[in-house]
Amino acid sequence: MTLLQLTYAVALDRHGHFGRAAEACHVTQPALSAGLQKLEAELGVVLFDRAAHPIEPTEVGRAVVAQARQVLAEAERLEDLVSEATGELAGELRVGILSTLAPYLIPLVIGPFARRYPGVELVFEELVAETISDHVRRDLLDAGLVATPPTVRGVEEVPLFEEPLVGYVAPGHRLYDQDAIGVEDLSPDDVWVMREGHCFRDQALDLLARGAAGRPDAKAVQFESGNLETLQRIVDRGYGMTLLPWLAVQGQGSHAPASVRPFRAPAPSRTVRLVYAATLVRRQLVRAFAAEVARAAAADLPEGAVLYAPEG
Structure with a gap:
């Protein structure tokens, strides 16, 4: 053998x-x-x-x-x-990442990581959370970036940071004139959400259920789409509102700053986690990646955001 x-x-x-x-x-x-x-x-x-x-x-x-x-x-x-022993990290690091994280987090990470670890090649693959955990368990990926706890046995997690959510509101919407919004302001009548299979959809529906708790006549959610950019474009055209992660509305992105509405405290948030197999052997490399992600995100998160300190 x-x-x-x-x-x-x-x-x-x-x-x-x-x-x-x-x-x-x-x-x-x-x-x-x-x-x-x-x-x-x-x-x-x-x-x-x-x-x-x-x-x-x-x-x-x-x-x-x-x-x-x-x-x-x-x-x-x-x-x-x-x-x-030598302190020289090298090789390929395969990372699964959510589509609601990839466009906003990857650009923040690749430059600093490449400068700090020039011998490492990062390979990203956009997948849903359940598939990421499964691929990590099966060694198809070295690690993954998700926003929900892994449900697959043999997969462990390291919390990286808490990312607040914001409202993204069309001009003329009932909440457009408010400087900040609360969960109680949300209604399933006019909020666009992600299509089934995305964990960001589940979190949005949970917030909508809480907002509609005092309105038994509220309608079911009517608007769904496959990605956040589509939802954002619909709002830009003057229809309804949606929920976005904080990093999606930072910098010189495609969003309209005038449509962004922060939540009043305590603001809803999601915990961005790094997941890896319990039997992982490349722990030093994955720890280094986790630390770089946390550092990169910290620069764009709001003051007071919860930051964890993964070893790196």
């Missing part, structure tokens, strides 16, 4: 396809298949159901793959120990 054979098993479990697993391992498909057959022969069991689509591990195969991940993690830890 070799580390290479264990790598093949983990790759096939991850991709569910011989061709894609071979490509990920930078070998030919026959070489990967032969390596797995040797591993199965040595162990005396069948590790994968090759008739399934996608290919799935057998019951014993799942246990073997889980143990293989741990063995490979310990082997990779040797390289990580060298990096920690």
Whole structure:
């Protein structure tokens, strides 16, 4: 049994396809298949159901793959120990990020991180929170930036900062003349929200439910869209209002500053978290990334915002 054979098993479990697993391992498909057959022969069991689509591990195969991940993690830890000893961080860091964070946070992070860690290549992928946690668990991502606690076993979190929410109000809207708004001012009648599947939608609906608590005749939410930019553009055209995260309305963005309304204290907020696998081996690199994200966001968050202090 070799580390290479264990790598093949983990790759096939991850991709569910011989061709894609071979490509990920930078070998030919026959070489990967032969390596797995040797591993199965040595162990005396069948590790994968090759008739399934996608290919799935057998019951014993799942246990073997889980143990293989741990063995490979310990082997990779040797390289990580060298990096920690020399203080030189290098390699690729794969990060999942919410679409409600990506356009506003990534530009703040990439420049400072590249200057501080020139040997590290950041690779971002926009996904919903549930998928980010799942990909982190399956080692398809090294880390993720989310705004809800992970619900997947084997995934841990580090809080980075609290991001306040703001109202974004069209001219002529009933709240446009107010300098600040309260949750009690919100009504499902005229607020645009994200489409189902986005955690920002769930938070908006929770605030709307609280705002409509004293109005039993309030209508259900009627307006939904796939991204915040679309909602913002609709408001800019003079229709209704929406809720936006604080970072979305900072700097020289595409928003109209006159439409932004802060919430009266206590303002609603979301906790931006970094998630990673409990078995993660590249902890120093992920800690460094977490610290850089917290530093970058702190410069644009309002005075008094809650900032956490991840190690870095």
